[in-house]
Amino acid sequence: MQLIDIGANLTHESFDRDLDAVLERARAAGVVQMLITGASREHSPMALELAQRHPGFLYATAGVHPHHASEYTDECDAEMRALHAHPEVVAVGECGLDYNRDFSPRPAQRKAFERQLQIASENGKPLFLHQRDAHDDFIAMMKNFDGQIGPAVVHCFTAERRELFDYLDRDWYIGITGWLCDERRGAHLRELVKHIPAERLLIETDAPYLLPRTMRPLPKDRRNEPAFLSHIVEELARDRGEEVAVTAANATAATRALFRLPPV
Structure with a gap:
C-alpha cells in the first residue's frame, strides 16, 4: 500500500531534532511521497531546500498563509516567483483566507491571496488552498480567476x-x-466524506x-507525524465503507494526477 501525505509541515521546529527518524518511520508506514507545506516567506524556501x-x-x-498575509510585499512576491521556478515546488500555496483568527487584517489577506492566484494563473501549477470562516469571500475571489487557473485542493477540509x-x-x-x-x-466529517468522489479525495x-485523537497509544509529545497517515486512511x-487498500490507492492516484508526481 502506497500513501502520499499532501500536507506535512516538516520545516516546523519540532522536527529539528529527529527529522531523519521521522522520514524513516514514514517510509516504514507506507508513505512513499510527501508534500512539504510552504506557508510563509521564511518556511517556503526551507520547504524547497528539504x-x-x-x-x-x-x-x-510555496506560498504565504493568510495568517502571514501582512508580510506579502512586492519583495515577497518576487521571492515566491523565484521559488516556483524550481521543479520541486509543485503547488502555489498554502494560500487563501482565514477569518477565524484574523492574524492578518482581512484586506491584507485578500490582497495576498489575489497575488498568489495571479502566480498560479501564470505558471499553471495547482493551488494549495486554505479557507476558514471566509467561504463567501473565498469563492468570490476564486471566481474572479475562472478560466485562468488550473486545479486546486482545499487543504485540511473541516467545514460543512x-x-x-x-x-x-x-x-x-x-x-x-x-x-x-x-x-x-x-x-x-464522518458522514460528509462519503460524498467525496474517489478521484477528488486526498489525504x-x-x-x-x-x-x-483515536490513535492508541498516543505519542507522549502529542506531535503528529507523516507515519500516522496510515491511521487516517483506516478511519x-x-x-466510506471501503477497503483500506482501495481508499489508499485512489487517494494516491488522485494526488499524482493533481500534482503531476511520478510513480515510485
Whole structure:
C-alpha cells in the first residue's frame, strides 16, 4: 500500500531534532511521497531546500498563509516567483483566507491571496488552498480567476456540507486530515466524506498539528507525524465503507494526477 501525505509541515521546529527518524518511520508506514507545506516567506524556501535534499520522496509547496498575509510585499512576491521556478515546488500555496483568527487584517489577506492566484494563473501549477470562516469571500475571489487557473485542493477540509458541495461543484480536490478523528470537532466529517468522489479525495496529516485523537497509544509529545497517515486512511476507509487498500490507492492516484508526481 502506497500513501502520499499532501500536507506535512516538516520545516516546523519540532522536527529539528529527529527529522531523519521521522522520514524513516514514514517510509516504514507506507508513505512513499510527501508534500512539504510552504506557508510563509521564511518556511517556503526551507520547504524547497528539504525537497531538494530528498529528490523523488519530498516535494514542496510555496506560498504565504493568510495568517502571514501582512508580510506579502512586492519583495515577497518576487521571492515566491523565484521559488516556483524550481521543479520541486509543485503547488502555489498554502494560500487563501482565514477569518477565524484574523492574524492578518482581512484586506491584507485578500490582497495576498489575489497575488498568489495571479502566480498560479501564470505558471499553471495547482493551488494549495486554505479557507476558514471566509467561504463567501473565498469563492468570490476564486471566481474572479475562472478560466485562468488550473486545479486546486482545499487543504485540511473541516467545514460543512454547503462548503463541500460548492468545492466539488467546481471540481476541486478535498484534503482530509486527522480532524476526522476528533469527536469534539470533526464528527460531522464522518458522514460528509462519503460524498467525496474517489478521484477528488486526498489525504494528509498536517503534521505536527492535528494528531488523530483515536490513535492508541498516543505519542507522549502529542506531535503528529507523516507515519500516522496510515491511521487516517483506516478511519477514512471505514467511514466510506471501503477497503483500506482501495481508499489508499485512489487517494494516491488522485494526488499524482493533481500534482503531476511520478510513480515510485
